[in-house]
Amino acid sequence: MHEDAGLILPRGEDGQELEDAHEGRGGLVRDGAGRIGCAPRTSLRDAGKRGLGWLVGRALPHGRYDRCLFVLAHMRCGSTALSNIVCSRPDFSGYGESHVTHDGLDAPGRLAVNCARRKGWDARAPWQFDKILHSRLDAAAPPAFFSARAIFLVREPFASVRSIVDLFARLGRDEYRTHEEAASYYIGRLAALAEMWPRFEAARRIGLTHEALLRDPDAVLAAISTRLGITPPLVNAYRSKAASRRGGGGDPLVSGRHSRIEPGLPGRPVDPSDLDLSPATCVQLQESYAALAALFGRDAAQERRGRSELPQSEP
Numbered sequence: 001m002h003e004d005a006g007l008i009l010p011r012g013e014d015g016q017e018l019e020d021a022h023e024g025r026g027g028l029v030r031d032g033a034g035r036i037g038c039a040p041r042t043s044l045r046d047a048g049k050r051g052l053g054w055l056v057g058r059a060l061p062h063g064r065y066d067r068c069l070f071v072l073a074h075m076r077c078g079s080t081a082l083s084n085i086v087c088s089r090p091d092f093s094g095y096g097e098s099h100v101t102h103d104g105l106d107a108p109g110r111l112a113v114n115c116a117r118r119k120g121w122d123a124r125a126p127w128q129f130d131k132i133l134h135s136r137l138d139a140a141a142p143p144a145f146f147s148a149r150a151i152f153l154v155r156e157p158f159a160s161v162r163s164i165v166d167l168f169a170r171l172g173r174d175e176y177r178t179h180e181e182a183a184s185y186y187i188g189r190l191a192a193l194a195e196m197w198p199r200f201e202a203a204r205r206i207g208l209t210h211e212a213l214l215r216d217p218d219a220v221l222a223a224i225s226t227r228l229g230i231t232p233p234l235v236n237a238y239r240s241k242a243a244s245r246r247g248g249g250g251d252p253l254v255s256g257r258h259s260r261i262e263p264g265l266p267g268r269p270v271d272p273s274d275l276d277l278s279p280a281t282c283v284q285l286q287e288s289y290a291a292l293a294a295l296f297g298r299d300a301a302q303e304r305r306g307r308s309e310l311p312q313s314e315p
Contacts, residue, residue: 047064049113050106057109062093064108068148071131072138072196073144074189076163077155078210081261083131084238087120094129095120102132103140112273135192149228152224154193154292155210158270160186161277179275183285190288197295202303204228207296213282217261223257236260 024298057063069086073079080096087094093241098114100107111130115121164182166290168175176182197205206227213220217236225233237260 002086050104052062052113053106053108053110055109056112057106060109060112060123062108062128063112064147065105065142065144066147067126068108068111068128068130069230070129070148070150071153072150072193073131073133073153074155074160074186074193075133076160076167077153078213078261079131079133079153081238081258082151082213083129083151084240085234085236085261086129088238089234090122091125092127092129093120093122093125097131097133099134099137100130101136101140102130102138102142104142105144107145118307132188135189138196139192141196146196146204148200148203148204148207150196150200151224151228152205152207152292152296153195153213154190154192154208156269156287157183157186157289158275158282159267161285162270162275179277180281183277183281187281187284187288190292194288194292194295197292202299205299207292209293209296209297213261214264217263223300251271 061067071083071086071094073077083094083096086092087096093112093115095115095118098111098118100111100114108128111128112121115128161179161182164176165179167214168177197207206224208220208224221234222238224230239259270309272285279286
C-alpha cells in the first residue's frame with residue numbers, strides 16, 4: 001500500500017478516538033424540554049465531514065458503494081485477522097474498522113477521508129474496505145450500500161460473550177462489564193445481520209463462521225474469493241497496520257503478533273453455566289446464532305448445487 005497517494009486533506013482532527021467523540025459520544029446537549037441533541041459545533045463538524053465526503057466521493061472512481069467490500073460481523077469473532085488479509089493487498093484501501101456511519105451516499109467519500117487520515121489510503125487501489133461491528137453504523141444504510149460486496153462473519157455465542165467482557169476488562173473500559181450486557185449486544189447485532197443478509201445479491205455476499213475460518217483458513221479464503229470475484233484470490237498472509245490496533249480499528253491485543261491465520265481448532269467450547277447469564281438469555285443467544293448459521297448454510301448449499309448443474313466440458 002502507498003500512504004495517502006493522490007488525496008490531500010485539510011487540517012483537522014486526526015485519530016479515531018477524537019472522531020468518535022465528536023460523532024458518537026461528545027457534543028450532546030439537553031434543551032429546556034429535556035430533549036437531547038447535538039451541540040452546534042458538532043453539527044457543523046458533521047456537516048463539514050459530509051460535505052467533504054460528498055466531494056471526495058464524486059472525485060474518486062471508487063467513491064461508490066459498488067466499489068466497497070465490507071466485513072459485517074460482531075466483536076471478537078476473528079474479523080481483525082480477516083480484515084488484515086484484505087487490507088494487505090494493493091487493490092484495497094482500508095485498515096480495519098473505520099467507525100464511519102453508513103447512512104448516505106457520501107459515506108464512501110467519508111470512508112476515503114478516514115482511511116487517508118489513518119494511513120490506510122492508496123489512490124491506485126480500485127476498492128475500498130471497511131469492517132462494521134456495530135448496528136449504529138449501518139442501521140440507516142441507504143439502498144446503494146447493498147450494492148457492495150459483503151463478508152458476514154459470526155462466532156459461537158458463549159465464547160463471543162466471554163471474550164467481549166474479558167477484552168473490555170483488560171482495556172480498563174467501562175463498557176460490557178457483565179455477560180448480560182455483552183449478550184444483549186450480540187443478540188442485537190445478529191438480528192441486524194440477519195435483516196441485512198437478504199438485501200445483498202447472492203453473488204455479492206458470503207456467510208462464514210469463526211470455527212470454519214480457524215479450521216481451514218485457506219479453503220475459506222478461496223471460497224470468499226470465488227464467490228465475490230476477488231482476483232487474484234486472497235492469500236493467508238498479512239501485515240497488521242498500526243491503525244488496526246488503535247482507536248477501535250481492530251484487535252488491540254494480539255493482532256500485531258501474527259502474520260497469518262494459523263489453522264487450528266477453536267478450542268474447548270465455553271460452558272454457558274460458567275457465564276452469568278439467565279436461561280432466557282442463553283436460549284436467545286443460541287437461537288440467534290443458529291438462525292444466521294442456517295442462512296449461511298442454505299446459501300452455500302445453493303451455490304454448490306448451481307456449480308454441479310453447470311454443463312460439463314467434453315474431453
